Amino acid sequence: MYADYAYLIVALPVLAFLLCLFIGGHLPRGGGFITVLATLGAFIVSYGIFSETYPHEIVHQSMHWFAEFNVGILIDPLALVMLLMVSFVVTLIHIYGNGYMNGDPGADRYFAEAALFSASMLGLVFADNLLQLFIFWELVGLCSYLLIGFWYRKPSAAAAAKKAFLTTRVGDVLFLAGIILLYNNLASLDLALKPGEYLLQFPVIYANIAAIPGDQLTLIALGLLGGAVGKSGQFPLHVWLPDAMEGPTTVSAMIHAATMVTAGVYLVARMFPLFYAAPHGLTAVAAVGAFTALFAATMGLTAFDIKRVLAFSTVSQLGFMMAGLGVGAAVGAMAVGVSMFHLIGHSFFKALLFLCAGSVIHAVNTNDLREMGGVGKYMKWTMFTMLIGSLSLAGFPMFTGFFTKDEIILIAYEYGTMINFLPYIFLVVAAILTAIYTFRMWFSVFTGKERSNYGKHESPWVMLGPLVILAVFAAGFGVATQSEFYEYLDSNFEHYDLDFAELGIIGGHVLEEGHGAAEEDHAAAEGEHAGEEEHHLPWYIHYLPIVIAIGGILIAGLFYWDKIKKFDPSQVTGDKDPLRQTLLKGYYQHEILTGWFAETLVYGTALICNMIDIKLVDGWLNWLSSWVMGFAGHVRKVQTGIVQNYVTALVLGVVVLVVVIALAMKAMEVGLV
Amino acid sequence: MIPLELYILLASAMFTIGLYGLVTQKNGIKLMMCIELLLNSANINLVAFSASQPNVNGQVFALFSIALAAAEAGVGFAILIALYRLYGTIDLDNINAMRW
Numbered sequence: 001m002y003a004d005y006a007y008l009i010v011a012l013p014v015l016a017f018l019l020c021l022f023i024g025g026h027l028p029r030g031g032g033f034i035t036v037l038a039t040l041g042a043f044i045v046s047y048g049i050f051s052e053t054y055p056h057e058i059v060h061q062s063m064h065w066f067a068e069f070n071v072g073i074l075i076d077p078l079a080l081v082m083l084l085m086v087s088f089v090v091t092l093i094h095i096y097g098n099g100y101m102n103g104d105p106g107a108d109r110y111f112a113e114a115a116l117f118s119a120s121m122l123g124l125v126f127a128d129n130l131l132q133l134f135i136f137w138e139l140v141g142l143c144s145y146l147l148i149g150f151w152y153r154k155p156s157a158a159a160a161a162k163k164a165f166l167t168t169r170v171g172d173v174l175f176l177a178g179i180i181l182l183y184n185n186l187a188s189l190d191l192a193l194k195p196g197e198y199l200l201q202f203p204v205i206y207a208n209i210a211a212i213p214g215d216q217l218t219l220i221a222l223g224l225l226g227g228a229v230g231k232s233g234q235f236p237l238h239v240w241l242p243d244a245m246e247g248p249t250t251v252s253a254m255i256h257a258a259t260m261v262t263a264g265v266y267l268v269a270r271m272f273p274l275f276y277a278a279p280h281g282l283t284a285v286a287a288v289g290a291f292t293a294l295f296a297a298t299m300g301l302t303a304f305d306i307k308r309v310l311a312f313s314t315v316s317q318l319g320f321m322m323a324g325l326g327v328g329a330a331v332g333a334m335a336v337g338v339s340m341f342h343l344i345g346h347s348f349f350k351a352l353l354f355l356c357a358g359s360v361i362h363a364v365n366t367n368d369l370r371e372m373g374g375v376g377k378y379m380k381w382t383m384f385t386m387l388i389g390s391l392s393l394a395g396f397p398m399f400t401g402f403f404t405k406d407e408i409i410l411i412a413y414e415y416g417t418m419i420n421f422l423p424y425i426f427l428v429v430a431a432i433l434t435a436i437y438t439f440r441m442w443f444s445v446f447t448g449k450e451r452s453n454y455g456k457h458e459s460p461w462v463m464l465g466p467l468v469i470l471a472v473f474a475a476g477f478g479v480a481t482q483s484e485f486y487e488y489l490d491s492n493f494e495h496y497d498l499d500f501a502e503l504g505i506i507g508g509h510v511l512e513e514g515h516g517a518a519e520e521d522h523a524a525a526e527g528e529h530a531g532e533e534e535h536h537l538p539w540y541i542h543y544l545p546i547v548i549a550i551g552g553i554l555i556a557g558l559f560y561w562d563k564i565k566k567f568d569p570s571q572v573t574g575d576k577d578p579l580r581q582t583l584l585k586g587y588y589q590h591e592i593l594t595g596w597f598a599e600t601l602v603y604g605t606a607l608i609c610n611m612i613d614i615k616l617v618d619g620w621l622n623w624l625s626s627w628v629m630g631f632a633g634h635v636r637k638v639q640t641g642i643v644q645n646y647v648t649a650l651v652l653g654v655v656v657l658v659v660v661i662a663l664a665m666k667a668m669e670v671g672l673v
Numbered sequence: 674m675i676p677l678e679l680y681i682l683l684a685s686a687m688f689t690i691g692l693y694g695l696v697t698q699k700n701g702i703k704l705m706m707c708i709e710l711l712l713n714s715a716n717i718n719l720v721a722f723s724a725s726q727p728n729v730n731g732q733v734f735a736l737f738s739i740a741l742a743a744a745e746a747g748v749g750f751a752i753l754i755a756l757y758r759l760y761g762t763i764d765l766d767n768i769n770a771m772r773w
Contacts, residue, residue: 641772643704643765647695 030107171230178223232264286326435552
């Protein structure tokens with residue numbers, strides 16, 4: 001019965017968007033309660049669908065749109081966990097936003113845009129075809145632009161918004177190219193589509209992957225990966241994410257946890273069969289993900305802005321998710337479950353961390369870690385909830401991050417034994433760094449002495465309430481749902497007409513693995529949990545993540561916690577240390593990307609193009625028009641302004657006409673014509 | 674009964690005089706008069722043909738034409754008066770603001 005109202009999941013937030021946009025200014029707090037109610041409604045509908053369909057049904061509705069395209073709703077396990085997470089987290093963020101944005105003159109605009117943001121993300125998730133997904137994908141991009149640049153009078157915010165928009169646009173072009181390629185390939189197959197089936201629908205795509213040539217599949221996969229890289233802030237298109245901090249903290253929380261960056265991972269998960277079948281498709285995903293995970297973690301170590309630390313951590317954790325999908329080359333569709341589990345868990349604790357950071361910033365009025373310290377004395381609730389979020393992010397045993405992240409590391413090891421150990425090594429190092437930078441941040445903020453004179457008060461309960469709820473999930477989600485989650489997600493692709501063994505042969509995975517992996521993939525796809533696979537992993541691989549997490553926290557404590565402080569960071573690396581400088585400047589990305597790439601290369605090319613445009617393209621046009629002008633200059637002398645001349649011309653004209661007509665009639669009489 | 678040829682001759686003479694005046698004269702009023710000559714030469718033709726082969730259509734047209742000429746003269750003189758107010762002359766050689 002809830003499935004009949006599935007459209008409400010998007011319709012309610014869209015309605016909230018319209019209401020806030022037009023009458024929000026006349027309501028208390030910019031009509032924020034409308035947005036909260038709308039997303040809450042979306043969550044209720046999603047949960048209703050979940051309770052109806054769990055664990056073995058999917059919802060698929062579709063109607064004709066135009067030509068060969070349709071609009072439709074496809075809610076399978078993969079989409080459903082996303083819908084539940086997005087609507088739940090976003091609702092909490094909106095509640096928090098009611099406190100955080102209180103008093104901002106643009107609150108109605110904020111809540112309108114936030115509602116649209118939620119609507120587009122929810123629409124992206126339950127789209128049943130790639131085209132519809134792409135449309136919502138673009139809407140998400142637009143909303144992120146509007147919200148990052150929410151305080152548009154601040155030049156840095158406007159610049160960050162532009163940067164986010166343009167950078168993700170690069171990925172979106174690749175994504176669109178991938179869609180077009182996929183469409184062309186499917187169209188050239190001359191499929192006999194049943195009524196109600198359309199080319200770009202996911203079930204149709206899944207069923208026909210095997211018929212598309214391998215090299216085309218790789219191209220399509222790379223195009224889609226490009227889109228995912230842009231949206232999910234993977235290297236080299238990650239540059240916009242740290243800058244996206246310019247928006248209100250709630251926006252950062254939404255972008256980083258629920259509504260934007262997860263879209264890229266979701267896309268790869270959604271198209272996982274295609275990536276699996278494409279030779280090198282998953283290798284590229286694994287390479288991008290593992291590299292980004294480590295790369296961003298190192299930058300997180302040195303950032304001083306509390307939100308930037310969290311931003312780099314998001315980039316890094318997204319790298320983990322991508323890598324988790326990428327190593328699916330070794331473990332098959334199980335990777336989707338593992339990666340999505342981290343995505344959901346991450347969105348809980350990252351939303352929590354961002355909202356905590358927002359709470360701290362709200363009270364302290366600075367983003368700079370160097371100016372905080374000792375905040376814990378004044379903000380007990382924020383301190384404890386943030387501790388839970390940090391422990392979860394660091395992967396401390398029994399917290400959500402422990403279950404989600406470590407599972408990725410384990411399957412990366414699996415991948416290592418079969419194909420290549422590089423992703424595993426990258427991820428392990430990144431995991432150590434994660435623990436270190438997370439607790440560097442936590443210790444810097446809440447422990448020690450006050451390093452500046454800041455505001456000392458706890459945030460209001462409208463802000464703390466969501467923190468507590470999120471903290472419960474950040475702590476308990478992993479342990480509570482672990483096995484059910486994997487089983488549920490593993491069953492996702494069973495609803496479709498596809499065979500991972502066959503796809504694996506196209507993708508060349510069977511040969512590389514060499515020990516009957518096809519059956520294993522199949523077994524995994526059928527929901528037999530990977531427990532048996534874990535048996536043959538050595539015991540130290542199992543316990544390594546625990547050691548990593550606790551070790552990382554200890555290292556951070558030795559440097560930054562005044563109770564056990566043994567070292568001063570400046571002893572290890574001086575300010576002039578080249579490595580420290582490199583990290584602090586984010587690997588000179590600004591210098592390379594803005595200074596060299598944008599200002600030298602792109603601007604130089606633009607200058608040359610401009611010259612060609614002026615000299616060549618405009619040149620011949622200007623020559624033509626000046627010739628016309630010159631000719632007209634002579635002809636216009638006919639206009640003497642003397643009436644008699646005109647009359648003469650008129651009479652002469654009539655005479656000529658008469659003569660011509662007379663001659664013509666004569667000729668007709670004689671029969672010449 | 675006057676032969677038709679004479680009417681046509683008269684009309685042709687009037688038309689030629691009118692045309693000549695239109696092309697050569699510079700005074701606005703004279704131009705108006707020349708235009709009247711042109712119109713009336715046509716009227717003479719209409720009436721003459723109408724009388725020679727009994728058919729009143731031609732005379733009806735002549736009446737229309739006269740009415741038209743009256744209207745045209747009204748507009749024309751109004752323009753001339755406006756021109757005079759603006760330039761202080763109706764010598765058309767001096768009124769050539771619309772030239773190139």
